[in-house]
Amino acid sequence: MPGINEVAELAGVSTATVSRALSGNGHVSPATRERVQAAAAELGYVVSSNASSLATGRTKNVGVVTPFLNRWFYGSVVEGAEQALLGHGYDLTLYNLSGGNNERRSVFEHFLLRKRVDAVIAISLELTPNEVNSLIDLGKPIVGIGGPLPGVRTLSIDDVAVARLATEHLLSLGHLAIAHIGGNKAFEVDFHLPTNRRVGYETALEAVGIPVDPELFAAADFTMQGGYNAAKQLFGNPRKRPTAVFAASDEMAIGAMLAARDMGLSVPQDISIMGIDDHELSEFFGLSTVAQYPAEQGRKAVEILMDQLHPGRREKGSLNTPLSFDLVVRSSTARPH
Amino acid sequence: MPGINEVAELAGVSTATVSRALSGNGHVSPATRERVQAAAAELGYVVSSNASSLATGRTKNVGVVTPFLNRWFYGSVVEGAEQALLGHGYDLTLYNLSGGNNERRSVFEHFLLRKRVDAVIAISLELTPNEVNSLIDLGKPIVGIGGPLPGVRTLSIDDVAVARLATEHLLSLGHLAIAHIGGNKAFEVDFHLPTNRRVGYETALEAVGIPVDPELFAAADFTMQGGYNAAKQLFGNPRKRPTAVFAASDEMAIGAMLAARDMGLSVPQDISIMGIDDHELSEFFGLSTVAQYPAEQGRKAVEILMDQLHPGRREKGSLNTPLSFDLVVRSSTARPH
């Protein structure tokens, strides 16, 4: 493992010059630069990031904190962030806060703060003011994905608008009895996502004068199984069978599609079904949905951090960046009979 | 951001003593230790991992290299590894090699080697001898998950045995015409996993004197859609309809179940279907399968690394640690009519 001094020796220059030549900071004559680069290549020299970080105070490493890894949305965000970071020469240190509060405190106190990271991306994580402040005090930029964080730059999708769009698609097809499968209280963790989507649904109905019917709501846990159970409940109601279902996530919507089949209802002839996400399975199931783009969200988060880490790049004005979404119509929605 | 010297001052001791008291290395009187801890807590002191790493040569950080993040198996392995590492006070730096070879070289040269990590976990990655050697030369322990790596400790499942078990389950129910949905050549990247599973299937058949019928094989890409297509192919063959299908992954098996339904075949009355994985969706679909435990694999990989990183712990003997798997019988398999 050659050090900078061996490179310096081989190139016949000082270590300072090697550092300048290799990092691009400061001026070095082209000839010298080339000799240094050749020497470095010959020795297979790579800078020690620790020594470098210690000297500069920058780690070229960002921490990504996520409550899950194993779910489509979160995995995609991390994947997108990883790619973007790699492109900028940064590493990504992963903190999975799936565990309870102990794990959480432990991560904050012993890991993030160790000066290991230059910045933090928090995915769907409601940080306490304390946590935010300790990061800000440390001068570490943070960007949140998925909801408003006090005083922090965030990327978030307008859940009310997304749900409204989905519901309006169903309305525009002529559906009047539109059921909703949404989260129950227990899922309020993620920035009221379930509530916002429910509000969007209700807003759309009310806008066209359809009263919200509590019997057309069923709670589920954002899994396929949950959506399946909820849909059976809805479809089994003998006096109030909906002609369409809007589920707050694609996984629940797919569960609902399977429930429909199991009950002898065909989609979309007997029942239209609509989700949110454009999950990786949705195309296969022919599910109509409102797409969001998690990988791109991860990438965007990185761009925002880079802007803050390297001033001189354009400065984003507003604290919150709205995320794009699109209606994707497939074969699970149609006019009612 | 207080430094070690401020803690030392407040506690009325030397920085060396602070270091010892806080790290647990070396002896410190209980009284002193407490004073130091109190001082550290009061100041909110956290060690600078860079300075510490530079001085010790250890980073308390391990690199995890994976080709995907977004798939059940990989996400679970990483999740398991992350938990275990956190428990040992280590961080996890993620390198997602989904991109092409450029990304790969870049990761190896510019990231892993920067002395950023103490060890590497390579998931389903066939490292070149060069890559392995550069890691070994650096004295970095590596553990591979998913296949034999030359000269590297690995964790791997016996794919032949797993597939054989799955097939034998079907045989024991009385099936004679058992089709197989497996990977095509393009998937040979992952340590010949598809081939091994196919071999296990063929071995099981031959053991009971059933000839392997190439017409009962269909290739797919390990996705649900792929399994669906392959199964339709199999079920549509008018003169050779299998009574059972063994798919090399649960996702493909679920695709096959959906194909069966769409063709009016009921599972398991008309056709039995079997997978491998115990994917998170398998219980919901009632899929019989052979379970493997990716999260535990991640945890085990960490344990092996810890053994190598902290000699004095028990030393594993063999290079390869076999992974456990279990038959899980649900409602997708039954005796043939």
Add this chain to the structure above:
DNA sequence: GTGAAAGCGCTAACAG
């Protein structure tokens, strides 16, 4: 354009 030298913040002998 390049070199000398002073740290970055901590740990690990070595004494005592």
Add this chain to the structure above:
DNA sequence: CTGTTAGCGCTTTCAC
């Protein structure tokens, strides 16, 4: 059990 003293390997003024 604790303090002193060298570094760990790089970056960065400050001179030249």
